[in-house]
Amino acid sequence: MVISETSATPPATPRFRRGSTLGYTYFALQAAAGALWWLAVFSSAWVREMTLGGLDPVALALLDIPLFVAASGLAAARIRPARWVVTLWAALVTAGLACYATVTGEASWGVLLMLTATTGSLAASLLVTHGRLPTEWIFNGPFAFHTARPAGTLRHLGRTGRQIVVFWGLCLGVIPLLITFLERRWGLAIAVPLALTTAGIALFLIASALGIWSAVTMSTRGEGTPLPAAMPHRLVVAGPYRYVRNPMAVAGIAQGVAVGLSAGSWLVVIYALCGSLVWNWVIRPREEADLEARxxxxxxxxxxxVFCWVPRSRFTPA
Structure with a gap:
């Protein structure tokens, strides 16, 4: 079965203007926030210690005020090169603070603030340039939408199993372990009650069972795998798909939250919730457009x- 092209068409002028306006507005707010933060740094020892640790605020201000605060203001004033200057500078500061915080255990909140600023600056720069976030760039190469090669059920199950090992190992193992390590090294960890840890383990087991059930159903009924690079040939409405349209996404997000709870890491919980937003706003619309086209x-x-996120009564074909 051939998949129709799903590449996005150039945005209409009104959409471009709305996206650009949002980007410019972000830069204006960032310039104001940056100026207020520097005022707080020089007027509050607590803010200075939490965000800069033992770093010299004067030396940093000499660089950051023109390259971050002023550049954000210039970007808001539609000076084109300024948006990339502030984005690159924010990324460099984030990397530098992350290294400093990992070595010394200081300036941890500064890392989180600058990571947020880097992400926001990059998104705002893309909005200003394209009028929207060009999310179609993600769906290239190994992430392009293709139906699975014809094969027997056991072969599809084998591919699905390998996908689960790789993605669960990376997204639910390696990345959370790294986040938890940095959270503790940076002094951001909080005490978690034993009951919450136990609940996290129980939630992980339940969500994993849902994920495996969904993956097996996709492979046996759909003649494919859950990944876009080897999508099923048939629309699957059996198993957990009778109750919710995206049971694997529900399972994955619940697993991420469960890992955070069981590890006592609030940053891992945030990581999982951010992943749910990316999936819902970036991946799901593309996937649903492809399913409708096919x-x-x-x-x-x-x-x-059948709802996307909230289970409902069993689906009965019309």
Missing amino acids: FGNEYRDYRDR
Whole structure:
């Protein structure tokens, strides 16, 4: 079965203007926030210690005020090169503070603030340049949408199993371990009650069971795998897909939250919730457009009967 092209068409002028306006507004707010932060740094020893540790605030201000605060203001005033100057500077400061915080255990909140500023500056720069976030860039190479190569059920199950090992190992193992280590090294960890840790372990087991059930159903009924690079040939409405349209996404997000709870890491919980936003706003619309293009009324009927996130009564084909 051939998948129709899903690459985005150039945005309409009104959309471009709305996106650009949002980007310029962000830079204006960032300039104001940066100026207020520097005022707080020089007027409050507590703010200075929490965000800069033992670093010399005067030396940093001589660089950061023109390259971050002033550049954000210039970007808001539509000076084109300024937006990339502030984005690059924010990324460099984030990397530098992260190294400093890891070595000394200081300036941890400064790292989080600058990581947020880097992400926001990059998003605002893309909005100003393209009028939108060009999320279609993600769906290239190994992440492009393709149906799975014809194969037997056991082969599809084998591919799905390998995907689970790789993605669960990376997203639920390696990355959370790194986040937890940095959280503790930076002095950001908080005490978590034993009951919450136990609840996290229980939630992880339940979510993992849902994820495996969903993956097996996708492979056996859909003749493919859960990944976009080897999508099923058939629309799957069996198993957990009778109750919710995206049970693997629900399972993955719940697993991430569960790992954070069981490890006592609030940053891992934030990481999982941010992943849910990326999936919902970036991946899901693309995936649903592809499903509608391939399965037409069959998918539209299923979409109208079964919710995306909240389970409901069992789906019955019309």
